[in-house]
Amino acid sequence: MTSPETPSDQRLDSQSPVAGRAILVGVSGGVAAYKAAQFVSKLAQQGANVSVVMTAAAEKFIQPATLAALSGKSVTHSLFDPRFPLGAHIELARQAELLCVTPATADILAKFAHGLADDLLSTLYLCATCPVVVAPAMNVEMWQKPAVQRNIAQLREDGVQIVGPEEGWLSCRTRGAGRLVEPEKLLLHVNELFASRPPSPN
Numbered sequence: 001m002t003s004p005e006t007p008s009d010q011r012l013d014s015q016s017p018v019a020g021r022a023i024l025v026g027v028s029g030g031v032a033a034y035k036a037a038q039f040v041s042k043l044a045q046q047g048a049n050v051s052v053v054m055t056a057a058a059e060k061f062i063q064p065a066t067l068a069a070l071s072g073k074s075v076t077h078s079l080f081d082p083r084f085p086l087g088a089h090i091e092l093a094r095q096a097e098l099l100c101v102t103p104a105t106a107d108i109l110a111k112f113a114h115g116l117a118d119d120l121l122s123t124l125y126l127c128a129t130c131p132v133v134v135a136p137a138m139n140v141e142m143w144q145k146p147a148v149q150r151n152i153a154q155l156r157e158d159g160v161q162i163v164g165p166e167e168g169w170l171s172c173r174t175r176g177a178g179r180l181v182e183p184e185k186l187l188l189h190v191n192e193l194f195a196s197r198p199p200s201p202n
């Protein structure tokens with residue numbers, strides 16, 4: 001058993017490439033939003049400095065309290081948050097070494113691809129200078145829609161890393177492409193990304 005004197009950081013995996021790295025996890029409103037909780041927990045266990053931004057639709061699927069507890073920080077969802085006098089989109093984007101959106105809805109992908117900025121996550125994306133990873137998840141018909149595929153192609157061209165989706169069971173009770181990658185696979189991708197980008201010495 002860990003003694004009460006043990007600093008909590010000693011229980012974290014400080015050898016992980018994500019340890020100490022500032023990772024902003026964006027959660028948009030799909031059924032797979034519950035899997036963001038596992039992803040955030042795994043990042044925290046590997047010692048990452050995780051902050052979470054949720055869209056209004058994401059909060060219909062998973063409570064911010066869960067992600068706040070797992071990340072150890074309040075979740076941000078409003079552009080107009082008094083904790084960020086310069087604007088949450090600017091302050092959070094400046095701190096981030098990675099923006100990782102999981103799940104990424106068809107809607108948030110379209111906003112990113114077209115430069116819309118009508119909520120915190122989409123505005124933050126426009127301010128972000130760090131790498132951006134998105135993990136799309138949606139119904140197979142949505143995923144196959146030419147408009148969605150055009151947006152994905154545009155995001156690739158813009159340098160966004162797209163992880164998944166995979167084929168498998170979908171919550172609309174069919175099988176097909178559109179299933180969110182498992183949190184372990186996304187974590188592996190993020191670890192590889194940081195392993196190739198060591199922290200800059202300052």
Ligand SMILES: Cc1cc2nc3c(=O)[nH]c(=O)nc-3n(C[C@H](O)[C@H](O)[C@H](O)COP(=O)(O)O)c2cc1C
Pocket residue numbers: 027028029030031032055056057058104105106107108137138139142
């Ligand atoms: C039950 C239910 C499940 C949904 N699942 C998805 C989904 O998996 N992927 C998706 O792109 N949209 C899904 N949607 C639609 C989004 O919630 C909707 O497009 C919303 O505007 C997304 O907002 P956001 O991108 O700001 O989070 C779902 C809607 C409902 C009611």
